[in-house]
Amino acid sequence: xxxxxxxxxxxxxxxGFMQRAMLVTLVASIACALLSTWLVQMGWSLMGxxxxxxxxxxxxxxxxxxxxxxxxxxAFGIGAVALIGGVRAAxxxxxxxxxxxxxxxxxxxxxxxxxxxxxxxDLQHILFGNVLGVSDADIAQVLIVxxxxxxxxxxxxxxxxLVAFDPGHAHAIGLRPRLLHAVLLGALALTVVTALQxxxxxxxxxxxxxxxxxxxxxxxxxxxxxxxxxxxxxxAALAGLMAAFWLDISPGGAVVLTQGLxxxxxxxxxxxxxxxxxxxxxxxxxxxxG
Amino acid sequence: xxxxxxxxxxRDPSAHDAIVAEGLGVHYxxxxxxxxxxxxxxxxxxxxxxxxxxxGKSSMLAAVLERVPHTGSVRILGRSPAxxxxxxLVASVPQAExxxxxxxxxxxxxxxxxxxxxMGLLRIPRPADRAAVAEALELLGLAHLADRQIGxxxxxxRKRAFVARAIAQDAELLLLxxxxxxxxxxxxxxxxxxxxxxxxxxxxxxxxxxxLSGVAELVDRxxxxxxxxxxxxxxxxxxxxxxxxxxxFGAGRASGRVDRAGEA
Numbered sequence: 161x162x163x164x165x166x167x168x169x170x171x172x173x174x175x176g177f178m179q180r181a182m183l184v185t186l187v188a189s190i191a192c193a194l195l196s197t198w199l200v201q202m203g204w205s206l207m208g209x210x211x212x213x214x215x216x217x218x219x220x221x222x223x224x225x226x227x228x229x230x231x232x233x234x235a236f237g238i239g240a241v242a243l244i245g246g247v248r249a250a251x252x253x254x255x256x257x258x259x260x261x262x263x264x265x266x267x268x269x270x271x272x273x274x275x276x277x278x279x280x281x282d283l284q285h286i287l288f289g290n291v292l293g294v295s296d297a298d299i300a301q302v303l304i305v306x307x308x309x310x311x312x313x314x315x316x317x318x319x320x321x322l323v324a325f326d327p328g329h330a331h332a333i334g335l336r337p338r339l340l341h342a343v344l345l346g347a348l349a350l351t352v353v354t355a356l357q358x359x360x361x362x363x364x365x366x367x368x369x370x371x372x373x374x375x376x377x378x379x380x381x382x383x384x385x386x387x388x389x390x391x392x393x394x395x396a397a398l399a400g401l402m403a404a405f406w407l408d409i410s411p412g413g414a415v416v417l418t419q420g421l422x423x424x425x426x427x428x429x430x431x432x433x434x435x436x437x438x439x440x441x442x443x444x445x446x447x448x449x450g
Numbered sequence: 451x452x453x454x455x456x457x458x459x460x461r462d463p464s465a466h467d468a469i470v471a472e473g474l475g476v477h478y479x480x481x482x483x484x485x486x487x488x489x490x491x492x493x494x495x496x497x498x499x500x501x502x503x504x505x506g507k508s509s510m511l512a513a514v515l516e517r518v519p520h521t522g523s524v525r526i527l528g529r530s531p532a533x534x535x536x537x538x539l540v541a542s543v544p545q546a547e548x549x550x551x552x553x554x555x556x557x558x559x560x561x562x563x564x565x566x567x568x569m570g571l572l573r574i575p576r577p578a579d580r581a582a583v584a585e586a587l588e589l590l591g592l593a594h595l596a597d598r599q600i601g602x603x604x605x606x607x608r609k610r611a612f613v614a615r616a617i618a619q620d621a622e623l624l625l626l627x628x629x630x631x632x633x634x635x636x637x638x639x640x641x642x643x644x645x646x647x648x649x650x651x652x653x654x655x656x657x658x659x660x661x662l663s664g665v666a667e668l669v670d671r672x673x674x675x676x677x678x679x680x681x682x683x684x685x686x687x688x689x690x691x692x693x694x695x696x697x698x699f700g701a702g703r704a705s706g707r708v709d710r711a712g713e714a
Contacts, residue, residue: 201553318573322563325553328544332515333567333619334536376554380599385554 172405180299181291185397185415187306188358189367191351193393194313196372197385198344202324206256207241207345208368210263212352212361214240216270219286219356224277230301230353237349240266289360289412291401298357306354309347316343321382359412367393370419377423377430392422466528468493468623468654469514473522476509476678483509484678486522491673493527493622494652496645498665498686501675501698507658508545510675511625515542527622527654534623538567541616545627545658546608551601557611558596561586564619579618586618591640606637613641623654630659642668662699666690674698 172178199208215233222232240262247258274283285293294302313320320340323330327337348368355364375388400415407414429436469491476484484506491497499507513520516531526534534540541564564586565579575583587593590610595603600611609629616624624645630638645655645668659665665672666686674681674689676698682689 201550315572318566321555322566325550325555325560326544326548326563328515328517328542328548329563329615331517332535332540332542332625333538333564334532335566380554381556381559382554 168406169402172402177292178401178405180294181411182397182401184291184294184299184302184354185358185401185411186394187302188351188354189371189393189397189415190390191306191309191313192355192364192367193371193389194310194386195344195347195351196368196370197375197382197389198313198320198324198372199348199368200372200376202344204344205365205369205373206259207244208348208352209365210244210259211237211240211345211348212356212364212368213263214266215349215352215356216267216286216361217273218270219361220270220273220277220283223282223286224273228297228301229356230305230350233353233356234349236266237352238346241345241349285360286356287360287362288410289356289358289363291358291411292404294357302354302357305350309350309354312343313347316340317382317386320344359415363412363416366416366419370416370423371396374419374423374426377426377433380432393419396422466493467491467525468495468497468527469656470525471510471514471522472524474510474513474524475521476506476513476518477521478518482678484513484520487675487680488522489673489680489683491654491656492671493654494649495670496649496655496657496668498669498672499656499658499675500662500665500672501660501681502700503660504677505675505698506678507660507675508627509678511542511627511656511658514625515540536567538619539622541619541621541624543609543612543616543624543626543629546605546632548627549600549608549612551608553600555600556597557592557600557603558583558587560600560611561592561596561614561618564615564617567619582618582620586614589617589644590614604634604637605632606634606640609633610637610640613644617644621653623656624648625656625658627658628660629657630664638664662690662695 173182196208199205215236218232218234218236219229220232222229244258244262247253247262248255251258319330319335320343323335323337323340330337330340351368352364355367359367371389371393372385374392375385379385379388396418397415400418401411403409403418404411404414426434428434431437467490469489472488474484474487475482487510499510501507509518512518514524514526514531515535516524524531527539529537529539561583562575562579565575565582566573569575569579584593587596590613592607592610592614595607600608603611613626613629629641633641648655657669669686671684672686672689673683674694681698682694
């Protein structure tokens with residue numbers, strides 16, 4: 161390999177802040193990537209959007225009280241899920257409307273709380289991420305919470321997949337679909353906590369949707385889906401942070417933009433539903449037909 | 451004490467029945483989907499649950515499995531539904547509309563989920579599980595399609611895959627929701643053969659069916675449902691009389707059905 165290219169790739173990691181940014185981004189990305197496979201296949205992407213926004217008041221309150229962000233975020237993330245379920249049950253309005261009402265209201269509450277706190281510099285960090293300036297406590301939080309989520313999802317992956325595919329069969333053989341749904345939603349609340357450190361609240365939903373949606377264009381088996389989702393996300397994290405370092409652009413933005421690029425490539429060239437594949441198949445059919 | 455228990459169990463006739471339902475009812479909000487159905491479905495037989503769409507067939511299956519809140523009581527093979535499910539006694543074959551055919555699973559993956567109840571927490575198949583899956587795929591003629599994504603199969607092959615899952619599970623009671631809808635003749639014949647084979651091995655089968663074609667030849671008993679009520683239960687020749695068919699399926703006009711329901 162060209163020595164200058166190698167230098168370009170390794171030089172950023174001479175800096176402690178880049179090492180820490182990389183660690184946080186990788187752990188958060190992997191947790192998001194695993195979770196996103198189920199969210200996308202179950203049609204729960206909007207839930208990811210909702211929970212990621214709904215944690216803002218929790219984070220703000222935790223900040224004011226000097227508690228770990230994870231605590232406040234988890235409380236409000238789980239609270240938002242319960243509230244959405246409650247609103248639906250009480251009013252019978254449709255799911256997307258219930259989600260829309262609850263998460264925007266909680267997000268607004270967060271903005272109001274932040275606006276009355278003395279310093280608002282951290283609001284920028286919560287909304288857009290501050291991965292180049294994470295503290296030791298933040299790193300510890302991301303590693304612990306992200307680690308728990310990853311292990312739980314991997315251990316339960318076959319049951320979660322069965323519940324996503326055929327909840328009726330899962331129920332009939334004695335599994336508990338509701339409990340597994342609750343596990344997924346709990347994992348969602350916790351994952352949001354890790355991801356907002358990396359890319360901020362606004363872009364968390366991208367990390368929760370794009371990897372799983374991209375992998376679905378490629379893989380036909382669940383384990384391959386997980387591998388593609390994680391693989392894409394790791395490459396995007398590395399490439400995004402590298403671009404952020406050399407081009408002096410927003411790291412969260414660069415990571416998500418790279419994921420979006422990966423989705424575009426899969427859309428064009430993915431073996432399962434890629435446009436190129438469909439086009440050549442259609443052409444073959446046309447040739448055989450004619 | 452234990453002697454008395456054993457005696458009680460011997461006296462409990464529900465142990466010889468696949469399903470015993472007493473006063474079974476299902477409501478969705480204001481809508482009554484199933485009302486006060488009391489019936490014994492015998493073990494070792496094939497029973498057809500027959501009626502028009504909305505007559506309560508699928509609701510009855512859901513209530514038996516306790517997938518929906520219900521009134522009344524259900525026993526499955528002499529146990530509570532929860533016990534029967536945890537023991538892996540019940541297999542369910544969903545109707546095609548309930549399945550996401552785009553889902554990233556292969557045919558073998560689907561059939562393997564039939565064995566999950568016998569596997570550990572990580573659901574790693576043991577050799578016995580792999581053998582049972584291979585055998586079930588072979589039985590339903592799907593061995594050569596095992597590594598295809600489930601949606602790549604034809605309607606009949608898809609249905610055979612779900613029957614193969616129930617076979618791999620080795621359940622005592624199979625509940626099939628519209629197993630012949632959208633299915634080609636050869637697949638239908640293959641499924642019928644498998645179900646008859648199960649009956650020979652004293653397994654119980656309940657089939658939900660929305661029309662009458664082929665029912666009389668296949669099933670031992672028919673449960674005729676109309677507007678959530680049990681119209682009749684008995685052997686096909688006795689149950690499927692022209693009068694009852696007219697009542698359950700209407701004379702072809704919705705108004706006629708409404709009038710009849712008003713009388714009932």
